[in-house]
Amino acid sequence: MTLQDHTDRTGRSDHTGAPSAVHPGGSDSPAAPASRRRRRPLRTALIVLAALAVAGGAEVAATGALDGGGDDQPSAAPSGPPRTAEVEQRTLTRTQTVEGTLGYGTTTSVQAPGAASASPGGNAQGGSPSHGADSPGAEILTALPGEGDTVSRGESVYSVDDRKVPLLYGSIPLYRTLRAGSEGKDVAMLERNLAELGYTGFTVDDEYTAATAEAVRAWQEDLGRERTGTVAPGEAVVAPGARRVAGVTAAIGTMPTGEILTWSGTARIVAVDLDVQYEDLVDDGMKATVRLPDGTSVEAIVTGVGTAATAASGSVGGGRGSGGSPKATLPVQLSVRDQKKLGRYQAAPVDVTLKAETREDVLAVPVEALTARREGGYAVQAVHGGEVEYLPVKLGLFANGMVEISGDGITEGLIVGVPK
Template sequence: MDHADRPGARPAARPDGNAPSADPAPPRRRRRPLRTALVVLAALVVAGAAGVAATGTLGGGGNEQASAAPSGPPRTATVEQRTLTRTQTVAGTLGYGTTTPVVAPASSGADAGSGGSARNADGPGPEIITALPGEGDTIRRGGSVYSVDDQRVPLLYGSIPLYRTLRVGSEGKDVAMLEKNLAALGYTGFTADDAYTEGTAEAVRAWQEDLGREQTGTVGPDEAVVAPGARRVAEVKAALGTVPTGEILTWSGTERAVGVDLDVRYEDLVDQGTKADIELPDGTSVEATVTEVGTAATAASSGGNGGGQGSGGSSNATLPVRLSVKDQKRLGRYQAAPVEVTLRAETRKDVLAVPVEALTARREGGYAVQAVRGSAVEYLPVKLGIFAGGLVEISGDGITAGLTVGVPR
């Protein structure tokens, strides 16, 4: 290190041979107070824009009095009575939601020596897939999911899969599910309850005849696929002419929805029924409603996958949120796309509001606004409500619609 740079070093002689100046303060030290003032001013401006710290001239003591100002505030605003909506815009994804697989059932007629492949009733060969839907197809109640040996395997609506062979004398929720579907498909002669009767068996035979299946009057686990409602085929994984094993296809719901991995900071903004505006890639907007709010999940932001942006061992916790779109036509041709989701977290009607910049911090805490009446300015303490769109809800003594307030900065 150069000798002149060491703390306490004697000042070096000037190049002209004259003694060094008696002024002990180097130019950098003289600039420091100005630099500090600029930093403080910048901090106040940033804090004011956020509506968290002072945005105007600091108020006086606890009893602010009207005073004659030699010059009024730089500009003014008017207290307005209006509706404020607190919003937050986050990233989302438009699509058909989570896909689930359709798996070929283990056939009760499987031959132990054939590796689990079911045998065709007409011979020793295994059952063969003879029909499959196309990707993007919609399958509704009674529609064919796939066919095996030219016998259609239909879709039934429900939440209980077929796990046993249903026949006369069977009782339970799975029986009730089957009978409700038969009734919805137009078959009669039985009561839709949880008991499988001769009437049920007769309706099943009629249904099997329409499907091109053997008319047994019983229903086995491999004779239908159960799902909560209509399904859209996402991907066909099996091939024609192969044995039905493993995943046949994957599918999802038929309506497009929006998914959001919401940062837990915004957890208080959403609940079932919360409204939102969805902005599509082409700039058009459609309304959506929050229908599901999941449990927070934590994903590592660094390490194995290299996709994190945090540092060290930090992690980002998110909530899976699903929003439904009632007007599907407004989504146009988009099947999957990134979208912007503006959550309408809170709405306050008929409140008094001013620009955030009109707030002035009080020394004793809280905020005030400058009521401008002619050439006089009076500081009126205010209570803050919600912030929305650059405005803030205020209330307090003397605060009325139409009041002119100063905007200090």
């Protein structure tokens, strides 16, 4: 193939048959093609400059940044923010969600007569006076409740030799034998219970009279006990209120020694081991929301706040702080008034949302509407028509993605930019 054949196929030869390569200043290149080649770089440069100008303008509009180099520059951004929101007057509530446990609270033990003082944690009296394991008259347990049973005032906690040992409501255990002539708070506790159970003929006070003794005899007869008219330690169990049996330790047919059973309150409560950093979030009487495993929620009230304690290393449920050190927690108890809303849950992990602080009728905007100022503090972009004015604001309560603001020019309904 000849050189002429090659240039004919490519179409890049001139009339002389030589390659049409252009050299700067060459006189053998045609005038028209050379002119077109010279204009293309200029056209490309103009397009690039135009694109850069458009991009730069878009960046200024998006960031709200202004070039303050000239005195004739406006104080507002040349275009509005991508999104806007209104300044709202509303109620803000600060909340914190923590883990809790639904259950019946702390359990206590019911001890056999004479065992409460010898057994750590024994805080409930029970049974009739013990004769001792080796005594000829040793007594035998003849009835016991079942786990989950509820025992109310006057009902039998258990039976010894077929004699019922009832429950009385109060805070003072039977620590002495009460008889005519006795005086004190334990006497008043006994008489209040007798009156609540329907026994009459005496005055409820702190004096054990003959009339009190007669009412006691009637009560003892109903219980299947000997009509002595006196009440000895161990002839009744005293607790703050109705009890739910958590577990039974003793067995029917054995002597009542040591722990007989454990029980708790009858109402389900929520217990929280609160991290001490949230100590300011809780106080007695404060409302909270409890979220159950099935997703339903129920209202609760803080009824007890304990003293901060450090979990022992390796203890069950004991958290660990930074560096592996034991984490200090605050025991918090919450009560649920509407027990029916708890469904059939007897024990379950729950989420507790504490409502710590509430601010009513404040002006608020989304947190994203805040803009940091170079000189410190924050501002919002007030949108007036097509212009934006930066207004310094003072911040208040943060809650649920909103923030309380105040300052000159901040009014309800004001349109502000949301640049983020």
